[in-house]
Amino acid sequence: SFELTQPPSVSVSPGQTARITCSGDVLPKSYGHWYQQKPGQAPVLVIYKDTERPSGIPERFSGSTSGTVLTLVISGVRAEDEADYYCQSADDGVRKFGGGTRLTVL
Amino acid sequence: QAHLVESGGGVVQPGRSLTLSCAASGFPFRSYAMHWVRQAPGKGLDWVAVISYNGGQTYYDDSVKGRFTVSRDNSRDVLYLQMTRLRPEDTAVYFCARTSDHGASDYWGRGTLVTVTS
Secondary structure (H helix, E strand, O other): OOOOEOOOEEEEOOOOOEEEEEEOOOOOOOOOEEEEEOOOOOOEEEEEOOOEOOOOOOOOEEEEEEOOEEEEEEOOOOHHHOEEEEEEEEEOOEEEEOOOEEEEEO | OOEEEEEOOEEEOOOOOEEEEEEEEOOOHHHOEEEEEEEOOOOOEEEEEEEOOOOOOEEEOOOOOOOEEEEEEOOOOEEEEEEOOOOHHHOEEEEEEEEOOOOOEEEEOOOEEEEEOO
């Protein structure tokens, strides 16, 4: 089994850049994905394959990876970006989510 | 536009069984792997199981292995999760999700709530 570790919370002011990290030993060999979840709603995929952005996701969302750390970057944060963010990866067919990061827009 | 609708949730006693369904529409269901993901009240996302496009391969989280079984009926575009020997810690909203070749889940249902309590 493997683990993905995220900080519980990140806070930024509107217009600033938010960076949410996800660390795990599996990340150098498996793709990571990011999901946004707002209260009472299903998750929404915002980044897949470490750095790819699905159609319909604003350009201010981007992803990067370096070794065992995956990073979700939200540039020019807006109030509507306040949500929980989860990373996900896989190893030998088994998937895992990180514990989630609550993004607060001050 | 892909559409997924879960059903079958409810209140069940510990040790009993329950089967969830996920009806798919708007895409070629038989071409996609499908996942079950759950979320306990106030907690994070918790991956449960995955089934390949043709049902030939399945994988489970250790917490449900041997108790839960994922299956699919590609002739009816339906995904199932048979849950046996339920425990209070299985209480959660259960989501089904479509997974594309890149491994990420790009469409999700709205979930169905399972409550395990005596």
